[in-house]
Amino acid sequence: MASRKPARHVSVKDVAARAGVSFQTTSKVLNGGGTVSEVTRARIHQVASDLGYVPNLQARSLVMQRTRTVGLLAGDFSDQNLSRLIVGAEREARRQGYGVLMTSIDLEVSGTEYALPSLMERRVDGILLAAPQMEEDRAVARALDKTVPVVSLHHIAGGGVATVGSDDELTGLLATRHLVAKGHRAIAIVIGPRARRVTQDRLRGYRKALEEAGLPFDERLVTDGSDGAATVELLQRVPAISAIFAENDHLAIGVLSALRDLGKRVPQDCAVVGCDDIEMAAFTVPPLTTIHIPFYETGEQAMRLLLEMITSGSVAPRKLLLPVHLISRGST
Amino acid sequence: MASRKPARHVSVKDVAARAGVSFQTTSKVLNGGGTVSEVTRARIHQVASDLGYVPNLQARSLVMQRTRTVGLLAGDFSDQNLSRLIVGAEREARRQGYGVLMTSIDLEVSGTEYALPSLMERRVDGILLAAPQMEEDRAVARALDKTVPVVSLHHIAGGGVATVGSDDELTGLLATRHLVAKGHRAIAIVIGPRARRVTQDRLRGYRKALEEAGLPFDERLVTDGSDGAATVELLQRVPAISAIFAENDHLAIGVLSALRDLGKRVPQDCAVVGCDDIEMAAFTVPPLTTIHIPFYETGEQAMRLLLEMITSGSVAPRKLLLPVHLISRGST
DNA sequence: AATCACTAGGCGAACGTTCGCTGCCCGCGC
DNA sequence: GCGCGGGCAGCGAACGTTCGCCTAGTGATT
Numbered sequence: 001m002a003s004r005k006p007a008r009h010v011s012v013k014d015v016a017a018r019a020g021v022s023f024q025t026t027s028k029v030l031n032g033g034g035t036v037s038e039v040t041r042a043r044i045h046q047v048a049s050d051l052g053y054v055p056n057l058q059a060r061s062l063v064m065q066r067t068r069t070v071g072l073l074a075g076d077f078s079d080q081n082l083s084r085l086i087v088g089a090e091r092e093a094r095r096q097g098y099g100v101l102m103t104s105i106d107l108e109v110s111g112t113e114y115a116l117p118s119l120m121e122r123r124v125d126g127i128l129l130a131a132p133q134m135e136e137d138r139a140v141a142r143a144l145d146k147t148v149p150v151v152s153l154h155h156i157a158g159g160g161v162a163t164v165g166s167d168d169e170l171t172g173l174l175a176t177r178h179l180v181a182k183g184h185r186a187i188a189i190v191i192g193p194r195a196r197r198v199t200q201d202r203l204r205g206y207r208k209a210l211e212e213a214g215l216p217f218d219e220r221l222v223t224d225g226s227d228g229a230a231t232v233e234l235l236q237r238v239p240a241i242s243a244i245f246a247e248n249d250h251l252a253i254g255v256l257s258a259l260r261d262l263g264k265r266v267p268q269d270c271a272v273v274g275c276d277d278i279e280m281a282a283f284t285v286p287p288l289t290t291i292h293i294p295f296y297e298t299g300e301q302a303m304r305l306l307l308e309m310i311t312s313g314s315v316a317p318r319k320l321l322l323p324v325h326l327i328s329r330g331s332t
Numbered sequence: 333m334a335s336r337k338p339a340r341h342v343s344v345k346d347v348a349a350r351a352g353v354s355f356q357t358t359s360k361v362l363n364g365g366g367t368v369s370e371v372t373r374a375r376i377h378q379v380a381s382d383l384g385y386v387p388n389l390q391a392r393s394l395v396m397q398r399t400r401t402v403g404l405l406a407g408d409f410s411d412q413n414l415s416r417l418i419v420g421a422e423r424e425a426r427r428q429g430y431g432v433l434m435t436s437i438d439l440e441v442s443g444t445e446y447a448l449p450s451l452m453e454r455r456v457d458g459i460l461l462a463a464p465q466m467e468e469d470r471a472v473a474r475a476l477d478k479t480v481p482v483v484s485l486h487h488i489a490g491g492g493v494a495t496v497g498s499d500d501e502l503t504g505l506l507a508t509r510h511l512v513a514k515g516h517r518a519i520a521i522v523i524g525p526r527a528r529r530v531t532q533d534r535l536r537g538y539r540k541a542l543e544e545a546g547l548p549f550d551e552r553l554v555t556d557g558s559d560g561a562a563t564v565e566l567l568q569r570v571p572a573i574s575a576i577f578a579e580n581d582h583l584a585i586g587v588l589s590a591l592r593d594l595g596k597r598v599p600q601d602c603a604v605v606g607c608d609d610i611e612m613a614a615f616t617v618p619p620l621t622t623i624h625i626p627f628y629e630t631g632e633q634a635m636r637l638l639l640e641m642i643t644s645g646s647v648a649p650r651k652l653l654l655p656v657h658l659i660s661r662g663s664t
Numbered sequence: 665a666a667t668c669a670c671t672a673g674g675c676g677a678a679c680g681t682t683c684g685c686t687g688c689c690c691g692c693g694c
Numbered sequence: 695g696c697g698c699g700g701g702c703a704g705c706g707a708a709c710g711t712t713c714g715c716c717t718a719g720t721g722a723t724t
Binding site: 341343344345355356359360363365387388389390391392393394395396 | 679680681682683
């Protein structure tokens with residue numbers, strides 16, 4: 001309650017003094033190494049726990065030249081998909097005894113301004129990049145600069161960076177195949193920003209599935225879903241459409257709402273399939289058929305790869321794609 | 333591409349050598365202090381940037397006895413509400429030049445086992461606690477131990493910890509008042525775990541609103557929503573119920589679905605109001621009236637308080653409550 | 665009795681900083 | 695001509711570790 005004095009942390013020297021040995025011996029004991037008699041060893045451990053000794057990783061890092069800490073450079077933590085990735089990554093790091101320093105980068109300040117330097121100053125052993133929104137930001141690519149191993153969860157302009165993600169083309173393929181299998185012939189696709197890799201890849205999967213089924217690809221069936229009204233227009237323009245593939249679940253929810261407004265029943269009048277399997281997908285009306293993306297596992301794998309690169313010192317830019325699968329619900 | 337050698341970071345000494353001065357002088361210049369001539373100053377800056385000097389915060393922390401890093405001990409990052417808190421907190425920290433070390437604590441391992449020690453070893457200057465699920469875990473309370481300032485986003489067993497949160501009683505009050513104002517007399521409440529503070533507080537708000545309106549409190553109108561079937565039973569048992577206050581939006585969604593199953597229309601047959609204003613609330617059918625909780629701002633304030641405690645050295649356990657407000661949508 | 669091989673533990677250095685003190689040189693005022 | 699103060703820079707110490715090398719004992723072996 002009263003204002004305490006700084007209450008200095010206890011150091012090896014404190015422990016040593018109390019145990020009547022040199023601080024180096026204490027260090028040996030506490031790290032399990034060296035040749036020290038069983039009695040002193042026990043005494044030191046005793047004293048250390050009595051005094052509540054907590055090793056100072058800062059000092060250790062200084063001499064060891066690695067911090068056992070990785071940086072996480074993420075876009076928006078509150079994005080549901082991203083946060084699942086992060087949870088997976090953090091758990092894996094923890095499992096291997098690493099700390100995670102998080103920095104979000106927002107639109108105002110390009111990450112290169114503040115976030116990256118802040119990580120480098122803290123001498124992180126590696127960096128996990130999870131900021132899809134700056135996939136094309138060349139400043140990021142330049143700034144990374146290979147001082148430490150980097151694993152990205154999305155494509156990086158310029159390449160040369162290890163990447164872990166899911167197979168987005170497969171995603172589009174599975175979704176569309178599912179609709180084809182249900183007997184649909186006029187299948188529209190609602191997409192997000194064209195420039196994004198995900199969009200491109202999922203679109204490619206869609207085309208591939210159509211091709212497989214011998215169906216023609218029609219550019220007029222491709223709509224940008226970020227414009228709310230576009231879906232409605234699409235449906236009015238091409239009434240034959242009996243199924244819609246939305247490139248992500250948020251878009252799919254928009255589509256569901258557009259269909260409801262038009263008085264169309266799902267799935268009888270028009271089937272809908274989404275992507276990502278966000279939490280909400282199970283609770284829409286009707287529940288959304290979607291492609292499950294293993295975000296949690298992706299984060300885990302990415303961290304595992306990063307730590308592997310760190311400990312092995314290798315920088316070979318691998319690329320890892322995790323499988324996805326369809327979850328069939330009421331909307332198809 | 334080829335396996336590089338460790339590629340040592342450049343230090344003040346490297347800069348100093350190249351600039352022909354002592355490393356201490358370099359340090360002075362780079363930190364803006366001391367009396368150094370304009371020419372040397374310029375030269376040092378030049379060399380530093382040529383060499384790509386990045387200060388080592390580990391070393392600095394060692395001598396300064398503070399790391400400019402805070403620990404974030406959180407429950408589940410992927411929880412939407414929690415992640416909004418976190419985003420707010422992280423931004424505020426960044427704004428003030430602090431790094432954030434994140435650790436999640438899961439059910440398997442009590443946070444005290446790994447997470448806390450890991451933060452203490454890294455000598456964080458303070459800890460932000462955001463793990464509502466271990467609100468009653470006395471081990472946490474004991475482990476915190478006041479070595480560094482702590483701010484919690486939820487109640488801590490034993491007290492004595494600064495807390496920032498939102499006014500949960502007000503939340504329950506506003507929600508229920510809204511229903512009363514709409515003319516409802518038989519208002520049920522669906523709650524989460526009784527032991528949780530939030531539940532208790534929101535329930536209290538509910539009772540208070542009833543009292544204000546001169547309505548009796550009836551224990552039979554209180555249902556535990558975690559049991560899916562309970563809501564259905566409740567409605568069948570007491571058909572007079574014309575409005576339901578769900579203590580959080582997830583419960584509210586369950587309620588909506590129960591009502592749909594029973595063939596009741598919302599809001600005509602039964603009105604529903606939730607709490608939290610999760611993203612999904614705007615997209616349910618019908619859109620959910622709910623109480624908006626300023627998660628982002630709460631995180632921000634909590635971090636601000638923590639940093640204030642750190643820099644001022646004060647440990648007075650303040651308690652801060654942020655206001656909430658109702659968002660009226662289609663469900664009432 | 666001198667050598668040997670261990671065992672137990674100490675010692676100095678280094679990691680990259682910050683900080684306070686000292687010392688030099690120069691110009692100024694008396 | 696002498697002392698002095700101020701501007702500039704260097705120096706040593708400290709922060710809390712790890713690590714490799716050194717030394718003082720202790721039995722056992724020749």
